[in-house]
Amino acid sequence: MSEDLTHSPLGSLAYDPAPESASIAHLRASYGLFIDGEFTDPVAHEQFTSLNPANEEPLASVAQASSADVDRAVVAARRAYDNVWSKTTGAERSKYLFRIARLIQERSRELAVVETLDNGKPIRESRDVDIPLAAAHFFYYAGWADKLDFAGFGPNPQPLGVAGQIIPWNFPLLMAAWKLAPALAAGNTCVLKPAETTPLSALVLAEILQQADLPPGVVNIVTGDGSTGAALVDHPGVDKIAFTGSTEVGRMIQQRVASSHKHLTLELGGKGANIVFEDAPVDEMIEGIIDGIFFNQGHVCCAGSRLLVQESVADEVLRRLLRRVDQLRVGDPLDKNTDVGAINSAPQLARIKELTAYGEAEGATRYTSSCALPDKGYWFAPTVFADVAQSHRIAREEIFGPVLSVLTFRTPEEAVAKANNSNYGLACGVWSEKGSRTLWVAERLRAGVIWANTYNRFDPTSPFGGVRESGFGREGGRHGLEAYLNV
Amino acid sequence: MSTAPLRLVTSDERSVQLPSRTRLPVVESEAQLRALLASLSGVDAVGAEARAAKLATRSLKKSTKLAALDLAISMVDLTTLEGADTPGRITSLCVKAIRPDPRDANVPSVAAVCVYPDLVAHARSVLGSSRVKVAAVATAFPSGRAMLNVKLLDVREAVAAGADEIDMVIDRGAFLSGRVGQVLDEILAVKEVCGSTHLKVILETGELMTYDNVRRASWIAMLGGADFIKTSTGKVTVSSTLPAALVMLEAVRDFAETTGQLVGVKVAGGIRSAKDALRYLVVVNETVGAAWLTPDRFRFGASSLLNDLLMQRLKQRRGAYVRPDEFSGD
Numbered sequence: 001m002s003e004d005l006t007h008s009p010l011g012s013l014a015y016d017p018a019p020e021s022a023s024i025a026h027l028r029a030s031y032g033l034f035i036d037g038e039f040t041d042p043v044a045h046e047q048f049t050s051l052n053p054a055n056e057e058p059l060a061s062v063a064q065a066s067s068a069d070v071d072r073a074v075v076a077a078r079r080a081y082d083n084v085w086s087k088t089t090g091a092e093r094s095k096y097l098f099r100i101a102r103l104i105q106e107r108s109r110e111l112a113v114v115e116t117l118d119n120g121k122p123i124r125e126s127r128d129v130d131i132p133l134a135a136a137h138f139f140y141y142a143g144w145a146d147k148l149d150f151a152g153f154g155p156n157p158q159p160l161g162v163a164g165q166i167i168p169w170n171f172p173l174l175m176a177a178w179k180l181a182p183a184l185a186a187g188n189t190c191v192l193k194p195a196e197t198t199p200l201s202a203l204v205l206a207e208i209l210q211q212a213d214l215p216p217g218v219v220n221i222v223t224g225d226g227s228t229g230a231a232l233v234d235h236p237g238v239d240k241i242a243f244t245g246s247t248e249v250g251r252m253i254q255q256r257v258a259s260s261h262k263h264l265t266l267e268l269g270g271k272g273a274n275i276v277f278e279d280a281p282v283d284e285m286i287e288g289i290i291d292g293i294f295f296n297q298g299h300v301c302c303a304g305s306r307l308l309v310q311e312s313v314a315d316e317v318l319r320r321l322l323r324r325v326d327q328l329r330v331g332d333p334l335d336k337n338t339d340v341g342a343i344n345s346a347p348q349l350a351r352i353k354e355l356t357a358y359g360e361a362e363g364a365t366r367y368t369s370s371c372a373l374p375d376k377g378y379w380f381a382p383t384v385f386a387d388v389a390q391s392h393r394i395a396r397e398e399i400f401g402p403v404l405s406v407l408t409f410r411t412p413e414e415a416v417a418k419a420n421n422s423n424y425g426l427a428c429g430v431w432s433e434k435g436s437r438t439l440w441v442a443e444r445l446r447a448g449v450i451w452a453n454t455y456n457r458f459d460p461t462s463p464f465g466g467v468r469e470s471g472f473g474r475e476g477g478r479h480g481l482e483a484y485l486n487v
Numbered sequence: 488m489s490t491a492p493l494r495l496v497t498s499d500e501r502s503v504q505l506p507s508r509t510r511l512p513v514v515e516s517e518a519q520l521r522a523l524l525a526s527l528s529g530v531d532a533v534g535a536e537a538r539a540a541k542l543a544t545r546s547l548k549k550s551t552k553l554a555a556l557d558l559a560i561s562m563v564d565l566t567t568l569e570g571a572d573t574p575g576r577i578t579s580l581c582v583k584a585i586r587p588d589p590r591d592a593n594v595p596s597v598a599a600v601c602v603y604p605d606l607v608a609h610a611r612s613v614l615g616s617s618r619v620k621v622a623a624v625a626t627a628f629p630s631g632r633a634m635l636n637v638k639l640l641d642v643r644e645a646v647a648a649g650a651d652e653i654d655m656v657i658d659r660g661a662f663l664s665g666r667v668g669q670v671l672d673e674i675l676a677v678k679e680v681c682g683s684t685h686l687k688v689i690l691e692t693g694e695l696m697t698y699d700n701v702r703r704a705s706w707i708a709m710l711g712g713a714d715f716i717k718t719s720t721g722k723v724t725v726s727s728t729l730p731a732a733l734v735m736l737e738a739v740r741d742f743a744e745t746t747g748q749l750v751g752v753k754v755a756g757g758i759r760s761a762k763d764a765l766r767y768l769v770v771v772n773e774t775v776g777a778a779w780l781t782p783d784r785f786r787f788g789a790s791s792l793l794n795d796l797l798m799q800r801l802k803q804r805r806g807a808y809v810r811p812d813e814f815s816g817d
Contacts, residue, residue: 013772018546124544283737284534336546433529453531
């Protein structure tokens, strides 16, 4: 066929840049620590800079909290718990949460831009996923605050006290909402430690908490590196540690809180298997694979980073998948048409490069999108490895980047065996038009979350969490309250 | 560490891949047709709607928007299908079709005017030698509820009156009751009467109800020789929707990759704003690619859409909106 299918007489629609304005972020030059309802300078006057990973330019100077600062924050949280929050009725707490949710909605455009600048994720995702979901979590738990008696934990369940919450850089504001909303609804006060590379949206949230007139000390936000997190974990005044992040750090935290009175929940890594049967709805399945691994540059603990395809359709699925991967628009995260943004940090980029190099060395076939990458900033082109074996590092270790490993299977038993052959157990996907088989497979998968004919769908009403090295405890839904109640 | 050669996806793989030679599936019996339809992948409704909604967030700016507006204008089948249509109205429509904005010769002509068969001859005489086509709705449009010989006569008369394109409707009653062979036979019969006249086959997706049905009906129409598959008559409650168009475009892409034949898609009914039209163009762009971004392979069946396209076009150039009355109503 001689016809040139890539050009029409009127040309293709090569989208002109459609950037959201960075000035909407209204960032301050420098941020202090949010303690006892005020932004305060850290005791040691140490600051660090948060970078825009898309161009490596500084965004704002942020306070580095020392253990003395963490102590101030925990003391403020304890005081607020004893004097105010534990005496505030559920209905009153609910009002504050509703107010926070509405303020997030009102400032959603600003928050989306802040999130995209600080994290590198496409504005389409921060605008359509991160920020609306963050608001939705506050709305959802606002509804629970005065109904705890009916949450299934017996009459009058009691809060734990002061919760220390350490969140990752992949969904900065959303993870803050996942942690704060249920904790506050259940009657706890909080000390939140945002990730070192993405502190800014939490600091805008601090402004929102001030706007909402939340009593001082109920939520305190301490920015800093790993040492700040360690100080929070070790602080004797904390009753509960909630951590989302790597399995490695989670293991350290578990060791440190062992033999203390502290409650602990951990949301850790994953190596999600997306299982495709030959009768899957093909076009939606391809989109689901794409969403599963390239959503948020693959910086998703539940990412569908292992694709298990039934052998009978493996070639066809790979062909369609590669075509779709090459269509992904990679570039300026503020551009409304960008599908895949920047890698969050230089160390993360180095880790992705290291693991993908292993993929090639171990003999997997590498396909890389032909997209052009910007010169400055941290970038990694969407990549698919075919011919991957279970023993390859890229099939076992969490890459936490836009890299998909494709494996094949022949029978449902083999699919289940391969999916479960992992230290992790956070999420899996099953793609089939046959409901009975989907249920058969789902029953046998060892994972906290199983999606059927979709992937990476989140809702505040649905509990989320892992098994085995993916952690324990649930966030979201009625189950999410349990992590913050003494039951 | 040794470096294995990188295998880059080339731009050829990005587009629709046609087979080396044309090959239509053999469908000689209703059983074969059923087997073929059963072999098509199902459509997950939630996923298809999510994909369409995601594509609808694409933002077309500046030169892209200007190019897309002009492209959309060139793809319009300017339509009037009212019982009260008059030759005078058709004259007005045809003049507008040739030169949509009398003050600006750079505005492209629309693709066609779409009328009932009895007005074809009049439209043909007004359009004269312009490259605007005359499309006629036929086969007992819009319900399709007539005897086959009546439908074929309808088509024959429209072609004889000078129609360049026939917009037929499928027998939804037969399709929904499972008589898919009858649906195919009827399309084949109409195609035969059409000869070289372009055939657009209307699926009436709003009556097929499921995306699985939309995909199957698309394949039946394409197997029957449709030059275009078209969403709707515009005469039922639910007309064209973005997800239905997406499913049809996927069918067109898969059909091209299987048979080597490129079939067009026409969306019709309820598309009134330029914004909606651009969303369809984005879906075309990202589902089948540039080869379909031409009036030969993509059309909008619409009436009021044209004025909004013209208004947005002027707004892009002048920076301000003009009064709606700046453009003629018909």
